[in-house]
Amino acid sequence: MSVLEETDLRVSLMKVTRRLRAEKSDTELTDSQMSVLAVLDRSGPLTPRALADFERVQPPSMTRTLASLDARGLVDREPDPADGRQIIVRITPSGAAAVTATRRQRDAWLARRLADLDPEERAVLARASQILRRIADS
Amino acid sequence: MSVLEETDLRVSLMKVTRRLRAEKSDTELTDSQMSVLAVLDRSGPLTPRALADFERVQPPSMTRTLASLDARGLVDREPDPADGRQIIVRITPSGAAAVTATRRQRDAWLARRLADLDPEERAVLARASQILRRIADS
DNA sequence: GGGGAATAGTTAGCACGGCTAAGCAGTTCG
DNA sequence: CGAACTGCTTAGCCGTGCTAACTATTCCCC
Numbered sequence: 001m002s003v004l005e006e007t008d009l010r011v012s013l014m015k016v017t018r019r020l021r022a023e024k025s026d027t028e029l030t031d032s033q034m035s036v037l038a039v040l041d042r043s044g045p046l047t048p049r050a051l052a053d054f055e056r057v058q059p060p061s062m063t064r065t066l067a068s069l070d071a072r073g074l075v076d077r078e079p080d081p082a083d084g085r086q087i088i089v090r091i092t093p094s095g096a097a098a099v100t101a102t103r104r105q106r107d108a109w110l111a112r113r114l115a116d117l118d119p120e121e122r123a124v125l126a127r128a129s130q131i132l133r134r135i136a137d138s
Numbered sequence: 139m140s141v142l143e144e145t146d147l148r149v150s151l152m153k154v155t156r157r158l159r160a161e162k163s164d165t166e167l168t169d170s171q172m173s174v175l176a177v178l179d180r181s182g183p184l185t186p187r188a189l190a191d192f193e194r195v196q197p198p199s200m201t202r203t204l205a206s207l208d209a210r211g212l213v214d215r216e217p218d219p220a221d222g223r224q225i226i227v228r229i230t231p232s233g234a235a236a237v238t239a240t241r242r243q244r245d246a247w248l249a250r251r252l253a254d255l256d257p258e259e260r261a262v263l264a265r266a267s268q269i270l271r272r273i274a275d276s
Numbered sequence: 277g278g279g280g281a282a283t284a285g286t287t288a289g290c291a292c293g294g295c296t297a298a299g300c301a302g303t304t305c306g
Numbered sequence: 307c308g309a310a311c312t313g314c315t316t317a318g319c320c321g322t323g324c325t326a327a328c329t330a331t332t333c334c335c336c
Contacts, residue, residue: 006245006252010158012267014173015274017155018194020148031152032293038149049313056156061294063315068292085302085313107144113273114144121269128266129150131259135251136153168321187284199323201286206321223284223331 013132020110029102032057032065037074040091041099047086074098151270161247170195170203172240175212178229179237185224212236 029037036051046054052062066089069075074095080086091099114122159169167175170193177192178184184192190200204227207213212233218224229237252260 006248007241008271009252009263009267010244010248012270012274013151013155013158014169016270017151018173019274020151030292035152047313048315057293058295059314060296060316064293067315083303083313087314103145107148110144110148110273113276114147116276117269121265124262124265125147125269127259127262129147131255131263132150132154133146135248136150136157138251138254170322185284186286195322196324197285198287198325202322205286221284221332225285 029098032061033069033074034099034102036062036065036069037091037095037099038103040075040089041096045088045090047080048089049086051089069095158244158248161244167236167240170199171207171212172237174200174203174207175229175233175237176241178213178227179234183226183228185218186227187224189227207233 028034032055035055039051039054040046048062048066049059051066052059055062057065066075066077070077074092076090076092077087078090080088114125117125173193174189177189186200186204187197189204190197193200195203204213204215208215212230214228214230216226216228218226252263255263
């Protein structure tokens with residue numbers, strides 16, 4: 001078995017991610033917008049601070065992303081009745097629909113590439129996906 | 139065996155790449171600047187057009203990135219003696235040093251994570267690296 | 277050889293999303 | 307009560323993606 005070189009893996013990761021990132025269309029949400037919506041869709045209502053921490057972003061950056069999502073009606077922002085400093089961000093039905101639509105569009109490029117692989121290679125990527133997730137969260 | 143979902147793989151890739159990107163050296167090179175320098179370091183002098191195509195970016199974006207690298211003395215831009223329309227971009231010794239420094243730092247972060255894996259997991263990532271490279275180049 | 281088409285690079289201007297600094301409102305606690 | 311802390315926002319800088327439009331040069335075909 002080949003030796004795993006950090007540089008090789010890193011370059012592969014960045015290259016394929018750059019390709020993925022390039023696969024956008026006009027109607028599509030940006031990376032950060034999509035990512036925030038996906039978190040809200042999966043985890044339920046959160047505060048801006050919690051979202052910023054999760055995305056490893058500073059609070060002002062999250063404010064801007066949320067303002068943009070709010071303006072498009074994809075999220076709601078309501079004051080927290082229990083703590084006047086906090087805001088509760090909630091995904092709207094329209095936002096949830098956008099998550100689904102955008103995800104589908106985004107996955108299309110990758111799905112086409114995966115379709116060209118043989119089952120064993122797909123299995124490798126499935127396992128790698130889990131391992132990389134663990135690394136990213138560490 | 140788990141099913142490979144495009145979304146899972148895509149999110150894993152983007153998450154870990156985001157973490158990697160955060161590991162920049164003190165020289166404060168951005169991802170795109172670093173990427174261009176790395177290409178020049180590996181492939182030798184290139185034209186802006188060639189760099190733009192390689193990075194899958196429009197020429198004006200590359201112009202700006204190159205201007206910034208030029209201003210920092212990390213690349214040189216000289217007219218092509220053979221074709222008056224073209225420019226030849228060349229990495230400087232200082233630019234090559236920046237590549238090495240950043241690469242070392244990013245590899246270090248990843249190397250620490252890989253060290254926590256067992257050999258079988260590392261083998262999976264080694265194979266995935268090759269598969270992803272092929273996908274990125276497709 | 278001359279003239280239009282194509283190519284290379286740039287400039288201008290917009291959008292977006294990182295960041296820090298600073299400010300305001302609300303909460304906590306000595 | 308008042309000072310310190312927390313949560314969010316605003317203001318403003320920067321990098322980098324884009325398109326449109328411009329200049330300069332080269333190519334190619336009549």
